[in-house]
Amino acid sequence: MPDVPQGNPPNPVAAQTPPAAAPPAAAPKPAPKPWDCELVQQLKNTYGSGIRDAASFAGQNYLVVDRAVCHDVLLNLYEQSSYTSLTDLTAVHYPKDELPFEIVWILFSMATNERVRVKARFAEGEAAPTVTDRWVAANWMEREVYDMFGVSFTGHPDLRRILMPDEWTGHPLRKDYDPHQQDDEWVRKNLGIESGR
Amino acid sequence: MSDHNQFYDAPLEEVEPGHTFLDSNELILNMGPQHPSTHGVLRVILKLDGEKVNDLECVVGYLHRGIEKVAEHRTWAQFGPFVDRLDYTAAVSNSLGYCLAVEKLLGVEVPKRAQYLRVILTELCRLASHQVWLGTHVLDIGAVTPLFYAFRDREDILNVFEKYCGARLTTHAFRIGGCRWDAYAGFAAEVLHICDDLGPKIDEYKDLITGNRIWLQRTKNVGYISAEDCIAYSITGPVLRGSGVEWDLRKKQPYSSYEDFDFDIPTGTAGDTFDRYVVRVEEMHQSIRIIRQATEGLMEGPITAKVPKVIKPPAGEVYVSIEAPKGELGFFLVSDGSAMPYRLRVRPPSFINLQALAKMARGSLVADVVAIIGTLDIVLGEVDR
Numbered sequence: 001m002p003d004v005p006q007g008n009p010p011n012p013v014a015a016q017t018p019p020a021a022a023p024p025a026a027a028p029k030p031a032p033k034p035w036d037c038e039l040v041q042q043l044k045n046t047y048g049s050g051i052r053d054a055a056s057f058a059g060q061n062y063l064v065v066d067r068a069v070c071h072d073v074l075l076n077l078y079e080q081s082s083y084t085s086l087t088d089l090t091a092v093h094y095p096k097d098e099l100p101f102e103i104v105w106i107l108f109s110m111a112t113n114e115r116v117r118v119k120a121r122f123a124e125g126e127a128a129p130t131v132t133d134r135w136v137a138a139n140w141m142e143r144e145v146y147d148m149f150g151v152s153f154t155g156h157p158d159l160r161r162i163l164m165p166d167e168w169t170g171h172p173l174r175k176d177y178d179p180h181q182q183d184d185e186w187v188r189k190n191l192g193i194e195s196g197r
Numbered sequence: 198m199s200d201h202n203q204f205y206d207a208p209l210e211e212v213e214p215g216h217t218f219l220d221s222n223e224l225i226l227n228m229g230p231q232h233p234s235t236h237g238v239l240r241v242i243l244k245l246d247g248e249k250v251n252d253l254e255c256v257v258g259y260l261h262r263g264i265e266k267v268a269e270h271r272t273w274a275q276f277g278p279f280v281d282r283l284d285y286t287a288a289v290s291n292s293l294g295y296c297l298a299v300e301k302l303l304g305v306e307v308p309k310r311a312q313y314l315r316v317i318l319t320e321l322c323r324l325a326s327h328q329v330w331l332g333t334h335v336l337d338i339g340a341v342t343p344l345f346y347a348f349r350d351r352e353d354i355l356n357v358f359e360k361y362c363g364a365r366l367t368t369h370a371f372r373i374g375g376c377r378w379d380a381y382a383g384f385a386a387e388v389l390h391i392c393d394d395l396g397p398k399i400d401e402y403k404d405l406i407t408g409n410r411i412w413l414q415r416t417k418n419v420g421y422i423s424a425e426d427c428i429a430y431s432i433t434g435p436v437l438r439g440s441g442v443e444w445d446l447r448k449k450q451p452y453s454s455y456e457d458f459d460f461d462i463p464t465g466t467a468g469d470t471f472d473r474y475v476v477r478v479e480e481m482h483q484s485i486r487i488i489r490q491a492t493e494g495l496m497e498g499p500i501t502a503k504v505p506k507v508i509k510p511p512a513g514e515v516y517v518s519i520e521a522p523k524g525e526l527g528f529f530l531v532s533d534g535s536a537m538p539y540r541l542r543v544r545p546p547s548f549i550n551l552q553a554l555a556k557m558a559r560g561s562l563v564a565d566v567v568a569i570i571g572t573l574d575i576v577l578g579e580v581d582r
């Protein structure tokens with residue numbers, strides 16, 4: 001097999017050194033700051049070390065919680081703190097970490113006009129708890145995470161692929177999935193061509 | 198009802214005369230993916246009892262291009278043109294959302310003139326997007342004429358885009374840190390001319406449509422969704438406002454100087470297809486108001502902030518959202534400090550609103566499904582990404 005470059009070649013623009021003059025009068029770059037308020041205290045009192053971190057980055061608050069309590073924390077935010085909308089649910093893959101899958105729930109409160117992100121880490125092959133019991137909207141969002149990352153959700157009513165074909169092998173948004181990779185067998189069988197490349 | 202299943206198993210001669218398969222309780226009908234009124238490649242599996250929709254299921258993904266994966270292999274600036282291909286009827290809005298998100302991560306403040314220019318172009322884009330919606334939605338229901346009116350008037354807006362940046366549809370209008378181009382000579386006059394011109398034309402669309410008996414029968418009490426259900430389904434945009442929730446990110450969490458402009462949030466009460474139509478048409482009038490104020494208030498000044506040539510945002514995560522024509526368009530960015538996004542998630546309003554289609558269509562007629570898909574105003578480029 002010829003030596004096919006993996007991924008994209010290094011970007012020529014990125015390889016250039018940035019302009020010699022440092023960006024003049026650059027605004028202070030955002031960095032995470034600890035986030036402390038009544039809500040965080042109340043959650044810390046209830047869940048103790050289950051709340052790993054409460055911080056704020058670029059003015060946006062987030063909670064890092066233990067996977068064991070994440071479902072309870074989300075329901076607590078819904079019931080006690082008026083975070084009634086689930087704006088988005090997604091995942092990030094950190095393949096080198098012990099717990100590689102970070103699930104991110106973005107909650108929103110119409111009453112206080114505030115957002116909070118809740119994040120929890122999960123191991124390879126471990127299932128995350130579903131929040132479809134509280135938010136119907138989570139149905140497709142969790143299906144997408146399952147499709148793209150292979151993280152399953154316990155208690156989800158209809159966990160199937162949503163964007164990729166049902167018989168596809170592999171989960172495209174994992175970091176170890178090459179951007180040129182595809183399920184050749186599926187392509188041969190269903191499209192009748194040798195390869196889509 | 199109870200003994201229908203026996204007919205499937207029983208030999209044909211044992212089935213009593215008079216009982217045919219036609220009165221069995223469910224018929225599965227496949228609609229799409231190639232169907233003119235699904236507005237793209239959406240497949241809907243309908244479960245019908247006669248003409249009544251018992252249930253339906255959406256099959257999406259035919260247009261999946263892996264935009265989020267592509268982002269992880271492009272620099273922050275290189276990804277700019279890709280967002281135009283999400284909701285291709287509102288490319289300018291997508292561009293604004295993406296640029297705002299990266300600017301938030303960088304901590305860059307965009308000059309006021311660029312913010313105003315962005316507002317003018319984004320609102321023009323909202324007008325164009327709503328015109329596509331109006332034309333196609335009304336066409337689906339059976340009125341052909343408004344389509345030509347809407348597309349004729351949309352042309353003026355696209356001409357402004359063309360003069361501004363050379364492209365009409367996938368414009369890539371903005372850059373991280375500001376705008377790539379300044380307003381061309383005569384820009385303000387042309388935009389104000391559109392404002393003067395379009396207001397009466399929108400009223401003309403209303404004259405054609407609003408009082409029409411067929412239109413009323415096809416839209417009143419069709420595709421009802423309550424405000425509570427909207428929130429449970431995370432629905433945003435005109436669909437949410439049609440159900441009576443006064444919620445607009447331009448007003449509630451202003452970005453790009455929207456706080457400088459005076460405009461109203463139109464809302465409906467009934468939560469049906471007709472109210473969503475009224476909301477969107479009224480929104481067009483409000484967009485004209487915003488454009489007029491922004492054009493008249495457009496100040497002199499720089500159009501880009503100082504952004505390094507190679508953009509390397511600090512490590513961190515942000516979620517930034519805007520009120521796109523379809524609803525809340527969000528970008529969740531994860532940076533590891535390198536020149537490329539570590540993860541880029543698009544929160545697509547069309548995808549999330551489409552999820553409520555089954556809820557809205559259950560119990561209605563087959564023909565209403567077409568009206569409900571139209572009233573949700575989905576673009577499959579954004580649903581599938």
